[in-house]
Amino acid sequence: MLTFTLRRLSLFIFTMLVLTLLSFSLSFLFPGDTVINHSGQINATATELAQLNKVYQMDKNIFTQYGAYLTHILNGDFGYSMASHSPISIEIIKLLPATIELSLVALFIAMLIGIPLGFIAAINHNKASDNAILSFAMLGYSIPVFWLGLLAILIFSIGLGWLPSAGQISLLFEIEFVTGVQFIDILLSDSPYKWQAFSNASAHIILPACVIALAPATIFIRLSRAAMIEVLAASYIRAAKAKGLSFKQIIFRHAIRNALIQIIRHVGLQFANLVTLAMVTEVIFSWPGIGRWMIESISQRDYTAIQSGLLVLSCFIFIIHILTDFIYAALNPLARGNNHGS
Amino acid sequence: MVVLTMNFKSILSLIIVAFISILTGCNETNILSLSERSIIYCSEGSPETFNPQLSISGTTTDASAKQLYNTLIIYTDKKNTLGPSLAKSWHVTRDGKKITFYLRQDVKFHHTSYFTPTRLFNADDVLFSFNRVLDKKHPFHQVSGGQYPFFQSVNFTDLVEKVEKINDFTVRFILKRNDSSFLANLATDYAVILSEEYGQTLQNKSTPHDIDILPIGTGPFKLKDYRVGSLIRFYRHDAYWQGKAKIEQLVYDISPRETSRLTKLLANECDVSSYPIAHGKITERSDLKLESITSLNVGYFGFNTKKEPFNNKLVRQAISLAINKQVLIDTIYQGQAARAKSILPKTSWAYDSETPELGYDPIRAKSLLEVAGYTQGFTMDLWAMPVQRTYNPNALTMAKLIQADLKKIGVEVKIVSYEWITFLRRLSLGEHQSFLLGWNADHPDPDNFFTPMLSCSSSEKGSNPTFWCNKEFDQLLKNALSTTNISKRKSYYAKAMRIINEEMPLLPIAHSKRFQARGIDVEGNILEDFGGISFYQVTKKPKKIQYEDLLEPGKAEKVSN
Numbered sequence: 001m002l003t004f005t006l007r008r009l010s011l012f013i014f015t016m017l018v019l020t021l022l023s024f025s026l027s028f029l030f031p032g033d034t035v036i037n038h039s040g041q042i043n044a045t046a047t048e049l050a051q052l053n054k055v056y057q058m059d060k061n062i063f064t065q066y067g068a069y070l071t072h073i074l075n076g077d078f079g080y081s082m083a084s085h086s087p088i089s090i091e092i093i094k095l096l097p098a099t100i101e102l103s104l105v106a107l108f109i110a111m112l113i114g115i116p117l118g119f120i121a122a123i124n125h126n127k128a129s130d131n132a133i134l135s136f137a138m139l140g141y142s143i144p145v146f147w148l149g150l151l152a153i154l155i156f157s158i159g160l161g162w163l164p165s166a167g168q169i170s171l172l173f174e175i176e177f178v179t180g181v182q183f184i185d186i187l188l189s190d191s192p193y194k195w196q197a198f199s200n201a202s203a204h205i206i207l208p209a210c211v212i213a214l215a216p217a218t219i220f221i222r223l224s225r226a227a228m229i230e231v232l233a234a235s236y237i238r239a240a241k242a243k244g245l246s247f248k249q250i251i252f253r254h255a256i257r258n259a260l261i262q263i264i265r266h267v268g269l270q271f272a273n274l275v276t277l278a279m280v281t282e283v284i285f286s287w288p289g290i291g292r293w294m295i296e297s298i299s300q301r302d303y304t305a306i307q308s309g310l311l312v313l314s315c316f317i318f319i320i321h322i323l324t325d326f327i328y329a330a331l332n333p334l335a336r337g338n339n340h341g342s
Numbered sequence: 343m344v345v346l347t348m349n350f351k352s353i354l355s356l357i358i359v360a361f362i363s364i365l366t367g368c369n370e371t372n373i374l375s376l377s378e379r380s381i382i383y384c385s386e387g388s389p390e391t392f393n394p395q396l397s398i399s400g401t402t403t404d405a406s407a408k409q410l411y412n413t414l415i416i417y418t419d420k421k422n423t424l425g426p427s428l429a430k431s432w433h434v435t436r437d438g439k440k441i442t443f444y445l446r447q448d449v450k451f452h453h454t455s456y457f458t459p460t461r462l463f464n465a466d467d468v469l470f471s472f473n474r475v476l477d478k479k480h481p482f483h484q485v486s487g488g489q490y491p492f493f494q495s496v497n498f499t500d501l502v503e504k505v506e507k508i509n510d511f512t513v514r515f516i517l518k519r520n521d522s523s524f525l526a527n528l529a530t531d532y533a534v535i536l537s538e539e540y541g542q543t544l545q546n547k548s549t550p551h552d553i554d555i556l557p558i559g560t561g562p563f564k565l566k567d568y569r570v571g572s573l574i575r576f577y578r579h580d581a582y583w584q585g586k587a588k589i590e591q592l593v594y595d596i597s598p599r600e601t602s603r604l605t606k607l608l609a610n611e612c613d614v615s616s617y618p619i620a621h622g623k624i625t626e627r628s629d630l631k632l633e634s635i636t637s638l639n640v641g642y643f644g645f646n647t648k649k650e651p652f653n654n655k656l657v658r659q660a661i662s663l664a665i666n667k668q669v670l671i672d673t674i675y676q677g678q679a680a681r682a683k684s685i686l687p688k689t690s691w692a693y694d695s696e697t698p699e700l701g702y703d704p705i706r707a708k709s710l711l712e713v714a715g716y717t718q719g720f721t722m723d724l725w726a727m728p729v730q731r732t733y734n735p736n737a738l739t740m741a742k743l744i745q746a747d748l749k750k751i752g753v754e755v756k757i758v759s760y761e762w763i764t765f766l767r768r769l770s771l772g773e774h775q776s777f778l779l780g781w782n783a784d785h786p787d788p789d790n791f792f793t794p795m796l797s798c799s800s801s802e803k804g805s806n807p808t809f810w811c812n813k814e815f816d817q818l819l820k821n822a823l824s825t826t827n828i829s830k831r832k833s834y835y836a837k838a839m840r841i842i843n844e845e846m847p848l849l850p851i852a853h854s855k856r857f858q859a860r861g862i863d864v865e866g867n868i869l870e871d872f873g874g875i876s877f878y879q880v881t882k883k884p885k886k887i888q889y890e891d892l893l894e895p896g897k898a899e900k901v902s903n
Binding site for chain 1 (some may be wrong): 377528567573593606611
C-alpha cells in the first residue's frame with residue numbers, strides 16, 4: 001500500500017508540475033505584458049510594475065521566472081482578476097465549493113440512476129428491457145447539455161412552475177458564507193428559516209444536478225451493464241448457481257459487489273467529464289460556481305483568471321481522480337500490485 | 343450481507359422520505375410567510391451609488407431615492423400638486439425669492455449595523471444635504487467626484503443664493519431670482535435629505551466616501567447588503583415616520599440580461615420585473631400582469647432651421663404633414679407609446695388638449711412644397727441616433743420609414759448615423775439637416791420640456807440642434823417661470839406649444855411608456871408618476887388561499903365520509 005501511495009503522490013506532483021508549466025507559459029502566449037498576465041494588475045503604476053517585475057524575477061532566465069511563479073502559486077497567490085480587481089484566490093475559494101457541491105450531487109444522482117439501470121439491463125441481457133435501457137442510454141448521451149438545460153427550464157420552471165430556474169437559493173434567505181457548500185452553511189447558520197432555506201436550496205439544486213447527471217448516468221449504465229455481464233459469466237457465479245443459491249442471493253451477495261468494484265475505477269474519470277458539463281450548466285442556471293466564473297472570464301479576456309481557474313480546476317479533478325484510485329485500491333487488493341498509474 | 347443490504351435499503355428509503363418531506367416543506371406556513379413578507383425585484387443593472395444627488399441614471403434612482411430617502415416636498419398626484427413630506431409646510435414670499443420650510447419634528451434616520459443615530463432629523467440635515475451640492479468648499483462637495491448632474495442641468499447653484507437655518511426645524515432658501523420651477527426641482531428624486539450626523543461621524547473616522555456607499559436616510563427601507571452585479575438587500579425601516587412599510591424585506595435581484603429577467607418572472611422567482619420583454623407572453627399568463635406608465639419623455643424628428651431648405655417654415659410643415667406618425671408608433675414602439683400632439687405628454691399638468699395637431703396629409707404637404715418653391719422635391723439628409731432609448735427604441739428603422747413616407751412627396755432622404763458621442767458632437771456643430779432624437783424630462787415641471795430643448799439660450803449653447811430661436815416663444819417661457827399662478831403658467835405654455843406646432847422646428851412623434859411586470863399577488867403602486875419606483879405601498883397577497891382551494895375538495899370528501 002505504501003508503494004502504491006508513493007507512486008500516486010509522485011504522479012500527482014509531476015502532473016502538477018506540467019500543469020503549472022502550462023499555465024505559466026499561457027502568460028507568454030496571451031496577448032499583453034507577461035508580468036501583467038501573471039499578476040492581473042492591469043492598472044499598475046510604473047513603480048508597482050517595477051516591483052512586480054522584481055517579484056516575478058522577470059529579468060532573470062526563464063527557469064528562475066518559473067520558480068518565482070511557482071512560489072507565488074504555492075503561497076496561494078494567483079494574482080488579481082483583471083475584471084473585478086480582487087484577488088483570484090479569494091474568488092476561487094468563494095466559488096469552487098458551489099461547483100463541488102453541484103458536481104457531487106450530480107455524481108450521486110448519476111450513480112443512483114445509472115448503476116441500478118445497468119445492472120437491470122445486464123441481468124435481462126438481450127431482452128426487451130435491456131434494449132430499452134440501452135437505447136435510453138444512447139439517447140441521453142447524445143443530448144447536448146445546454147439544450148437539455150434550456151428545455152428543463154422551459155418545462156419545469158416556466159411551464160409547470162415546479163422548480164426554480166436560477167441560482168443556488170432564493171435571495172430571500174440570508175445564509176452566511178462559511179464553507180461555501182450551501183447545505184452545510186445552512187445547517188451551520190442560526191437563521192430562523194433554516195429548514196425553509198434547506199428545502200429551497202434543495203429545490204434549486206435538482207434541475208441543474210439532473211441536467212448534469214444525465215450524460216454520466218448513461219455512461220454508468222453502460223459501464224455497470226458491461227461489468228455485470230462480465231461478472232455473471234465468471235466461474236464463481238456458475239459455481240454459486242451449481243451450489244443451488246437462489247437468483248437473489250447470487251445477485252446481491254456476489255455479483256453486485258464484484259461489479260461495483262469495476263465501476264468505482266471509472267468514477268474518477270467520469271468526474272472530469274461531469275465538471276465540464278457543470279461549467280456549461282452553471283451558465284444556464286446562473287449557478288454561482290467556478291464554471292460560470294471561468295466562462296465569464298473568457299468572454300471578458302481576463303487572462304489571469306483563465307490561467308488560475310484552469311490550474312485550480314484541473315488540480316481539483318486530479319485530486320478526485322487519485323482519491324477514487326485509493327478507494328478502488330482499498331476495496332480491491334488486486335489493484336495495489338498494479339505497476340502503472342491508471 | 344443480506345442484513346447489510348437491508349440496512350442500506352432502509353437507510354436509503356429513510357433518506358428519500360426525509361428529502362421529500364423537506365422539499366414539500368413540513369412547515370409550509372413559515373415558508374409562505376417569509377416570501378409573503380418580502381418582495382424580489384428583478385432590476386436591470388447595478389446602481390453606481392446610493393446617493394441620487396450624484397447621478398441621473400434611472401437605475402441608480404430606482405435603487406436609492408424613494409427606498410432610502412425622503413425629500414422636503416413631494417408630488418402628491420399627477421397634476422403637479424406639491425405636498426408635504428419632510429417639510430410639513432412651506433411659505434413662499436410674494437416676490438418668490440424666499441422660501442421657508444417648516445420641518446417635521448418626528449423623523450428618525452436609519453439605524454443600521456454601520457450607524458446608530460442619536461438625534462432626530464432637523465434643519466442641520468437639510469443644510470448639510472443642499473450645501474453639499476451648492477458649496478464648493480463643503481467638506482463633502484468633492485467626495486465621490488463633485489458632480490451633481492441634475493442640479494447642474496437646472497442651474498441650481500446660480501439660482502440659490504444661500505440656505506439658512508432659522509431654528510432647529512425651520513430652513514429658508516434665498517433665491518437670486520423668482521423661479522417657479524424651484525419647488526418642482528426640490529420635489530424630484532434627486533433632492534434627497536442626508537444625515538448630517540452620519541456625515542460628521544464618517545469625517546471623524548476619515549471614511550467620507552462611505553456616505554454614498556453605505557447610505558443613511560429617512561426612507562421606508564434601509565440598506566442591509568449590496569453585492570455588485572448580484573443583489574441589493576433592503577430591510578424595512580421600522581421607525582419610518584409615515585408608518586412602517588408592509589413588506590419586511592426588499593431584494594433587488596440584479597439581472598442585466600432581458601431573457602434572464604423574463605425567465606425569472608415566468609418561473610415566479612421574482613415578484614416584479616423591470617423593463618420586461620415579450621409583453622404578449624406575460625399578458626397571456628393568468629398569474630402575471632403587465633403594467634405601464636407614460637413617462638415624461640418625447641421622441642421627435644427635428645429640423646436644422648439654420649440650413650436650407652429647413653429655414654423655410656413651409657418646408658418644415660410640409661415634411662411634418664407627409665409623415666405618418668401612427669405607422670411609426672405601431673412599428674417602432676409596437677403600439678406601446680402615446681402619439682405626441684406636442685412636446686408635452688398628457689401626464690403633464692400643462693398639457694393642453696386644444697393644441698392643434700398637424701395630421702397626416704401628403705396631398706397638402708405636396709402643395710405646401712410647391713408654394714415654397716420645391717415643385718421638383720429635393721434631397722435631404724436625416725441623422726438617426728445609433729443607440730436605443732426609451733423615447734426611441736430604434737431610430738434607424740424609423741429613419742427608413744420616414745424615408746419611404748417622404749419619397750411619396752418627391753423628397754429624397756439620405757440616412758446618416760455616427761457613433762453616439764460623435765453623433766451628438768457633430769449635431770451640436772450643426773452639420774445636419776434633420777435628425778431623430780428625444781428628450782427625457784428630469785421632473786414634471788413643464789419648463790423642463792421647453793427651456794432646455796427649444797429656447798434661444800439652448801440653441802446658443804448647442805443643446806438645441808434645431809437652432810431655432812423665437813423671441814415671442816422665449817418671452818412666453820420667461821413669463822411662465824416668473825409666476826406661480828398655475829392657470830397663468832398653463833396658458834403661457836399652451837401659447838408656446840401653439841407656436842411650436844405652427845413654426846415646426848421639430849415634429850414630436852411619441853411619448854413612450856415605461857413597462858413593468860409583476861405577479862398578481864403583488865399589490866400596491868410601484869411605478870410612480872414622476873421619477874423612480876417606490877415599494878413603500880406594496881403588499882403581497884398570501885398565496886395560501888390557493889393551497890386551501892386545492893385542499894378544499896379533499897376536506898369535503900372526508901366530511902361526507
